[in-house]
Amino acid sequence: xxxxxxxxWVDFGLIPLLNLTAAFLVSGLVVLxxxxxxxEVVQVLLWGALxxxxxxxxxxxxxxxxxxxxxxxxxxxxxxxxxxxxEGQAYIGGLGVAFACLALDQVVPWWxxxxxxxxxxxxxxxAWAFIPAWLQATRxxxxxxxxxxxxxxxxxxxxxxxxxxxxxxxxxxxxxxxFEDGGRLPFLNDxxxxxxxxxxxxxxxxxxxxxxxxxxxxxxxRTRLGYEIRSFGANPTAAVYAGISPVxxxxxxxxxxxGLAGMMAMNEIMGSQHRLLIEFVxxxxxxxxxxxLMGRAHPIGIVLAAVLFGMxxxxxxxxxxxxxxxxxDMIVVIQGLVILFAGALEHMFRxxxxxxxxxxxxxxxxxG
Amino acid sequence: xxxxxxxxxxxxxxxxxxxxxAQAEPAIVYSVGGKFDGSFNESAYQGVQQYTQExxxxxxxxxxxxxxxxxxxxRNFASRGYEPVVAIGFNQANAVAAAASEFPETxxxxxxxxxxxxxxxxxxxxxxxxxxxxxxxxxxxxESGTVGFVGGxxxxxxxxxxxxxxxxxxSVGQETEVLFNMAGDTPAAFTDPxxxxxxxxxxxxxxxxxIIQAAGGTGIGVLQTAADTGVLGIGTDSNQNGLHPGQxxxxxxxxxxxxxxxxxxxxxxxxxxxxxxxxxxxEGGMDWVLDDNNRDLITSQMQQAANAALSGISTGELxxxxxxxxxxxxxx
Numbered sequence: 001x002x003x004x005x006x007x008x009w010v011d012f013g014l015i016p017l018l019n020l021t022a023a024f025l026v027s028g029l030v031v032l033x034x035x036x037x038x039x040e041v042v043q044v045l046l047w048g049a050l051x052x053x054x055x056x057x058x059x060x061x062x063x064x065x066x067x068x069x070x071x072x073x074x075x076x077x078x079x080x081x082x083x084x085x086x087e088g089q090a091y092i093g094g095l096g097v098a099f100a101c102l103a104l105d106q107v108v109p110w111w112x113x114x115x116x117x118x119x120x121x122x123x124x125x126x127a128w129a130f131i132p133a134w135l136q137a138t139r140x141x142x143x144x145x146x147x148x149x150x151x152x153x154x155x156x157x158x159x160x161x162x163x164x165x166x167x168x169x170x171x172x173x174x175x176x177x178x179f180e181d182g183g184r185l186p187f188l189n190d191x192x193x194x195x196x197x198x199x200x201x202x203x204x205x206x207x208x209x210x211x212x213x214x215x216x217x218x219x220x221x222r223t224r225l226g227y228e229i230r231s232f233g234a235n236p237t238a239a240v241y242a243g244i245s246p247v248x249x250x251x252x253x254x255x256x257x258x259g260l261a262g263m264m265a266m267n268e269i270m271g272s273q274h275r276l277l278i279e280f281v282x283x284x285x286x287x288x289x290x291x292x293l294m295g296r297a298h299p300i301g302i303v304l305a306a307v308l309f310g311m312x313x314x315x316x317x318x319x320x321x322x323x324x325x326x327x328x329d330m331i332v333v334i335q336g337l338v339i340l341f342a343g344a345l346e347h348m349f350r351x352x353x354x355x356x357x358x359x360x361x362x363x364x365x366x367x368g
Numbered sequence: 369x370x371x372x373x374x375x376x377x378x379x380x381x382x383x384x385x386x387x388x389x390a391q392a393e394p395a396i397v398y399s400v401g402g403k404f405d406g407s408f409n410e411s412a413y414q415g416v417q418q419y420t421q422e423x424x425x426x427x428x429x430x431x432x433x434x435x436x437x438x439x440x441x442x443r444n445f446a447s448r449g450y451e452p453v454v455a456i457g458f459n460q461a462n463a464v465a466a467a468a469s470e471f472p473e474t475x476x477x478x479x480x481x482x483x484x485x486x487x488x489x490x491x492x493x494x495x496x497x498x499x500x501x502x503x504x505x506x507x508x509x510x511e512s513g514t515v516g517f518v519g520g521x522x523x524x525x526x527x528x529x530x531x532x533x534x535x536x537x538x539s540v541g542q543e544t545e546v547l548f549n550m551a552g553d554t555p556a557a558f559t560d561p562x563x564x565x566x567x568x569x570x571x572x573x574x575x576x577x578x579i580i581q582a583a584g585g586t587g588i589g590v591l592q593t594a595a596d597t598g599v600l601g602i603g604t605d606s607n608q609n610g611l612h613p614g615q616x617x618x619x620x621x622x623x624x625x626x627x628x629x630x631x632x633x634x635x636x637x638x639x640x641x642x643x644x645x646x647x648x649x650x651e652g653g654m655d656w657v658l659d660d661n662n663r664d665l666i667t668s669q670m671q672q673a674a675n676a677a678l679s680g681i682s683t684g685e686l687x688x689x690x691x692x693x694x695x696x697x698x699x700x
Contacts (some may be wrong), residue, residue: 115510159523160553279554
């Protein structure tokens with residue numbers, strides 16, 4: 001299945017749309033089986049995600065998380081690496097954010113803290129990706145295995161630190177103290193005069209995420225390093241032959257990937273929760289894989305996929321609230337179907353489409 | 369055209385769903401474990417059931433999928449006139465504080481955490497006192513001189529339970545050994561019966577013949593394995609004696625159901641009081657269960673000892689130490 005067999009609009013537009021439609025059709029069947037009206041369910045889902053300011057705010061808030069974790073997976077994809085460790089890298093990224101905020105929040109305003117928090121998040125996330133990257137590059141330990149294992153190590157480390165070292169003493173909840181204003185990113189409500197996102201915690205991190213998207217696009221398609229990453233991903237042997245260092249490429253790519261995942265903590269910790277707490281990542285790292293797959297590892301695709309998953313998260317919450325028979329497990333089923341069709345069954349419609357467009361091209365050639 | 373129609377129907381949906389209940393109806397938001405976790409949330413659910421059966425009123429329920437939804441759910445209920453709005457689990461504390469200040473006229477309840485606000489009633493439990501009773505019974509039932517403890521995660525609330533358990537065990541005999549393990553550090557720590565089973569098996573192999581669980585859904589696996597390997601389990605939060613009749617020594621109940629039921633009833637009768645309620649053994653907030661499923665396992669001696677401890681704690685003659693400020697247990 002080579003690139004270039006299909007027009008770009010089919011590859012990046014029609015195929016995701018078909019996958020999505022198939023996912024929703026199957027979900028609709030499931031909804032029918034449990035005795036609800038699928039049309040009504042879709043209405044509530046859309047309304048919950050986009051129908052009012054606060055819903056939009058939450059959709060964008062979740063999307064911000066997915067943009068970061070999606071970008072992280074995408075960058076690694078380009079080098080042919082499958083970084084499953086976004087979950088752990090984001091978790092440890094929270095540590096970087098928290099250190100910056102706890103140190104600075106009482107003395108300086110937020111815009112002074114922010115660069116330190118960003119650097120902290122990126123460094124911490126990158127550091128967590130470094131060991132798996134190093135092992136992959138020099139020892140051939142498979143990065144899928146090591147990054148998964150590092151997710152568990154991250155969880156243990158964070159529980160240990162929050163309970164025994166940096167947690168607030170005497171609190172039953174394993175978390176740090178709440179940051180003062182100097183450790184809080186402004187909400188979009190605060191600096192966009194006409195915005196009304198209600199209590200949704202969508203914050204400046206969204207802008208940061210979009211800047212990161214542009215940065216990733218620049219990196220992958222407009223720099224020498226990006227060229228090396230793509231060459232290495234397309235054919236490692238040829239890349240080495242061309243003088244690209246595999247160790248350097250793997251390590252640098254994973255550091256960037258881990259750093260992006262770590263920056264997800266900006267949104268959750270500095271943007272929304274204003275304290276470091278256990279389990280704040282709760283699956284965003286894993287969903288990032290689906291986001292990257294669906295977005296074809298391209299920043300624009302990732303933004304669209306991130307918004308879609310944000311809608312599913314927020315609309316899903318409203319849905320199980322409005323229609324109690326649609327339990328939270330049903331929402332997981334719907335989300336799972338979207339991931340299944342968009343990710344795993346990505347190639348289902350492709351052969352048929354390739355055939356269709358090849359035929360059309362041939363016909364056009366004959367008549368022309 | 370199709371798009372227009374979709375939008376039109378979306379707006380209709382808005383109109384339909386913003387309808388408020390005719391009279392104040394209570395609402396409850398369960399924590400991430402879900403209302404059928406066989407443990408903590410289920411205990412709350414039993415309180416809801418008792419209320420709906422006795423009064424015939426209905427209760428709106430919502431199960432969180434992740435903690436970030438908590439504030440939204442609480443606001444949704446409050447803004448539509450549901451009252452009181454009950455939040456189950458310490459993870460919801462910040463959300464309750466935020467929602468309570470936004471809706472000062474609505475009564476809120478939080479279980480397992482304290483939120484100081486003029487319209488919030490907080491219920492917290494002295495888990496260590498209940499665990500102490502479990503420790504006394506475990507030590508007396510043990511023939512090997514070794515008892516086990518399987519916790520969910522190494523966090524203060526579980527440590528506190530362990531601490532009370534150890535004190536209860538040591539009160540029977542200083543030489544009795546307590547093995548303890550925590551199931552994990554990820555959210556799965558409280559939802560992984562297989563992991564609970566493994567830990568229980570390894571403790572049984574190391575000689576433990578009574579194993580208590582403080583691990584929510586993971587604990588179901590602990591009790592299962594205990595029954596399979598012929599050692600005794602001890603349930604927590606809900607009455608779990610019936611899960612494996614004759615193989616669960618007892619259950620240390622945390623009466624979340626009473627906290628929920630009482631707050632609903634109090635609100636209906638106009639006697640709802642905000643503020644802190646600490647439910648220990650004395651207040652009937654923690655107890656141990658003796659029923660047909662475990663009657664043969666509890667000797668009269670054990671029953672006497674457990675009841676003596678219970679009344680000792682109630683009168684204040686017996687003090688179960690809580691965790692020290694640094695999170696360590698004064699007894700080990």
